[in-house]
Amino acid sequence: MIDRRHALMLGVAAAATPVLAASRKIATLGSGKVGSALGSAWIKQGHRLMFSSRRPETLKDFVAGLGANASAGTVKDAIAFADVVVLAVPYGALPDLGREHAVALAAKALVIDTCNPFPNRDGEVAAKAIARGPGLYTQDLLPGSKIVRAFNAISAARMNQGGRLTDGRQMAMPIAGDDDGAITLATELIKEIGFDPVLVGNLDFGKHLQPRLPLGGEHTTDEIRTIAKSLS
């Protein structure tokens, strides 16, 4: 049996071809630059979104501008609403999210982890996440969640612009995860908003999905595959 990393090296499509075109209920935990960009992109594909804030009333005008498929709620409301959850908070918020919501999050079909640890912003938790690798550390904080790391190393401003490089070529999106069903669903959702998802490895490989590392920035699919093969 080949694992995903070897499948990548052999050029085998490790994630199943998406067959679903269902309208999903998606929650963004955090509705700042990343949550608002990704949520806006998925709204355009016909999905229903709940954007979370610790003060949901501050999102009133934003969700009104997105139409009837958008709403705002607390973190708890948004998790209860969704079958797909996007983590779009400072990494330092994840321990509290885990303590309060890990059981509810573990019931979701997919948890997309966009979060990056920065010691100067996130403190001690960032140092721990960097040492362990942020994919595995997010999993430690959210036991049982079906996590796929994605969108970690491109600018939020580019997340709802259709997945094209500045020269018009297709942009790839490196992803990492352990759960086949979650990977399949993430693949489908990421394709819908214009990116070519490339499974680069298991969740431990998520340590490479951070800004300023070789897989960071905007790349074609071939470039992502070549870079990923050079990493361990």
Ligand SMILES: NC(=O)c1ccc[n+]([C@@H]2O[C@H](COP(=O)([O-])OP(=O)(O)OC[C@H]3O[C@@H](n4cnc5c(N)ncnc54)[C@H](OP(=O)(O)O)[C@@H]3O)[C@@H](O)[C@H]2O)c1
């Ligand atoms: N910005 C980028 O270009 C970019 C690109 C890739 C990945 N990332 C990563 O994505 C994550 C989000 O980045 P961002 O730029 O979107 O940040 P942001 O604009 O500062 O938004 C973060 C959101 O998280 C919410 N939040 C903060 N602390 C929270 C807590 N303790 N519990 C619940 N919600 C909390 C805030 O909402 P309320 O205050 O309204 O509750 C805020 O709207 C970060 O981990 C970042 O490293 C960012």
